[in-house]
Amino acid sequence: MRVEIVAVGTELLLGQIADTNSAWLGEHLAEAGIDSHFHQAVGDNHARIVLAFRTALARSDAVIVCGGLGPTQDDITRAAIAEVMNVELVRDDAIVERIAEMFGARGREMSDNNLLQADVPRGAAIIEQMRGTAPGLICPIGNKVIYAVPGVPYEMTEMFERAVLPDLHARSGEGAAVIRSRVLRTWGTSESGLAEAVGPRFDHHNQGTTGLTVAFLASGIEGIKVRLTAKAPNEESALALLDDEEVHVRSIINKTFGDIIFALDEHTMEDTIAAMLIERGLTLSVAESLTGGLIASRLVNVVGASTWFRGGIVSYASDVKYSLLGVPEGPVVSAVAAEAMAEGVRDSLKSDVGLSVTGVAGPEPQDEQAPGTVFIGLSIAGRATSSVHLRLPGDRPRVRQYSAISALDVMRRALSAE
């Protein structure tokens, strides 16, 4: 089963928005074990949309169309599908009623345009709309099929998971399999290192006989992800496969690299830190030099941060480090300075934990230290203050981003070793 993605919208061709829908669909098709060999983008033009569909149907078994299902004159995906199916559009009374109800419930007047969304190519099945007004469509064409979903990302993803993916599986003769995945997020090793260590599990599974696959995804400043994907007859058995495999993979990773798994799935490093601080009843403050507020701004993105985050001091000028944080006069890119900063901010903001970063973002060296030189300081009530020295690669913004997540990871490991 080969699926082609067609994104509809002139704004995509003009580069006004990036085509993140196609990327998302590509990722989730791959995860479900379905091939996608081509993507296309096409503007809001009837003849060209028809041509894009015919091209896609000639070289793929199924087409997922994103966009062009809304209520405006630009939204012509329905008509283009009808032409390719060689049928007419028929207004669906049940959809008309649902759209009218939705407007009624919101107390808004409905313009007639909105009824265009109730037009359905004869012979197409409807994917009911849960979140917006435009329903999706399943349009059989010979032994092939076009799925049409809205371009609004959260409507698209919901319809894909609820209706498109199950239909694809049914058509490919695999029955109503359930696909679930779990992502182990790591910080502190390389993709090739992880791939080598986890290689035996990869080889064991990726033959297609165990119902599981293992994949590695490099995610830049967010580390490397190990994704486990299970295909099973039902949710319970899919989750059981994942639970079992997670134990294997965790054990290999922990034995080879130590405690580098910082979170699961969509959780971030700062989510993990928030949970650890709350569990231990600790508060945190940060002293930042080269990261210049980046760590603090990541931390406050966690909802409810005010229960554990006290704040921070961005000590960019050296004399601010001396005067506000009690750093001893001397080189400020040093272990001594990092440790003094962590103690100083903890003292000044009256928190249980103080985390600090000082270093050289570049492009010029500072204190005779090369760009990428970073010291992370950590002070925890009742423990000895410590620091970690790193050499990070990359340009100025990258050194800063790597430093921020590295500092958070240093704290995470220290707290979990408690």
Place this chain on the structure above:
Amino acid sequence: MRVEIVAVGTELLLGQIADTNSAWLGEHLAEAGIDSHFHQAVGDNHARIVLAFRTALARSDAVIVCGGLGPTQDDITRAAIAEVMNVELVRDDAIVERIAEMFGARGREMSDNNLLQADVPRGAAIIEQMRGTAPGLICPIGNKVIYAVPGVPYEMTEMFERAVLPDLHARSGEGAAVIRSRVLRTWGTSESGLAEAVGPRFDHHNQGTTGLTVAFLASGIEGIKVRLTAKAPNEESALALLDDEEVHVRSIINKTFGDIIFALDEHTMEDTIAAMLIERGLTLSVAESLTGGLIASRLVNVVGASTWFRGGIVSYASDVKYSLLGVPEGPVVSAVAAEAMAEGVRDSLKSDVGLSVTGVAGPEPQDEQAPGTVFIGLSIAGRATSSVHLRLPGDRPRVRQYSAISALDVMRRALSAE
């Protein structure tokens, strides 16, 4: 002249990276007045790349291929083009020599793989490489053409502007026109408002007779851009057209909205602020509550920030505002608190200017203020301390981002009114 973009790389189909190259090319083709009706993405597979090229050549006049020109086994764009051209690949000695020289200069050993980059379809012209090792190609096919450029963004953009765009103009019979554009970046009004005010200039130019076009681009947390694009026989006359039009558009915008143009082209709000502070010999410090370090982290991204940026205090907990910044006990989401924070941080960090933000990011109200309520405080040596009250839309991250750029803009306007 219709140009189709083909992005090559399995990682695009898998959604591991978003296809930002195609968006960039689409934007710049449109800016140059060249139509692009279709984009395709295809994986690293010979037969499928060939099929994508044939599809593109059937419906477009020219094809720009991004990616697959590197030195690994995955890089098969050259061979696919040769097949479509029905010619063989010939190793180019001059390219071999340049690659060998480049490795020699970097003191690195060259593996034989790298010589694959010297293979050129017979009859193709070479776009010399300025930044990497893989040259680009201009491959005529009948009266059509395939341009191949590397997938590395900065190599792709450089080759597009230097070689692909001039060749496209030459082929379209428009002679060696020069296209130059200028972007006026604004903060503080809506796209529709700008479009209405600048409407007469838009109507005047966008008929295709003046050599100029005007476009509006909404850029989210970076405001609205007004892009002027001039097409002229040479650089000098293109720039003269832009200079002249910039005066007209600036005058309209200033009269209608006041001082909302904060920068030109790729310059950011913080670049403008850095230049103003340097010119006036002033230093800056910031006190942040709801932005949690976001303003500071934007400021330190400017190279050389240490000459004017002293640092900041992230006073997330209320008592940190009282103890470190001298905010009077009471509601911390208020004009009084914002002003005290600005004065407090200026005093504590010994800077000439103190900028502060306090407010409610949500999702819950605070101090009986709704999410999106923001106060910005500003204290400048020798001037009365002031504050601005805003109500910002959006969710938690968006309120925070809007607050950061709004605060910087408040300071910019105050400094420019000096």
